[in-house]
Amino acid sequence: xxxxxxxxxxxxLEVSRQAYVPYSHYPVGxxxxxxxxxxxxxxxxxxxGYGVALCAECGMVSQLVATGxxxxxxxxxxxxxxxxxxxxxxxxxxLWEHGGERLHVQTPGGPLGMTDLLPLAFGPDDITHVTGG
Ligand code: THU
Numbered sequence: 001x002x003x004x005x006x007x008x009x010x011x012x013l014e015v016s017r018q019a020y021v022p023y024s025h026y027p028v029g030x031x032x033x034x035x036x037x038x039x040x041x042x043x044x045x046x047x048x049g050y051g052v053a054l055c056a057e058c059g060m061v062s063q064l065v066a067t068g069x070x071x072x073x074x075x076x077x078x079x080x081x082x083x084x085x086x087x088x089x090x091x092x093x094x095l096w097e098h099g100g101e102r103l104h105v106q107t108p109g110g111p112l113g114m115t116d117l118l119p120l121a122f123g124p125d126d127i128t129h130v131t132g133g
Pocket of ligand 1: 021026054056077086091
């Protein structure tokens with residue numbers, strides 16, 4: 001399935017307008033294409049306990065799982081200007097779990113694969129290798 005990168009960017013910008021960002025004043029929107037064609041979105045939700053803020057990617061992954069799961073193929077995260085931004089380190093780990101090496105993420109220089117964004121990632125295979133499943 002070929003991603004509509006511009007459509008994803010627009011969906012991310014639209015949901016970024018719902019962000020709850022009274023502390024950073026830095027709205028983020030994330031939009032992802034799932035392998036069944038569904039588009040899932042999320043925005044950042046901050047908290048007075050600054051460290052427990054939820055990134056936009058967390059909301060997007062939550063919607064992915066809550067609406068039936070599947071694998072992410074393409075993700076775009078944007079700032080308030082609609083410019084692609086790179087997921088933070090923690091969110092790269094979330095994306096690895098739900099997309100793995102097939103997933104590509106938009107960057108200012110074009111789409112990049114997860115193996116470049118999170119090289120030598122720890123993931124589900126490391127667990128099943130030991131537990132057997
Ligand atoms: N933020 C995200 O939502 N995703 C990222 O990948 C980077 C950072 C949010 C967290 C916080 O609400 C604000 O951007 C400033 O760091």
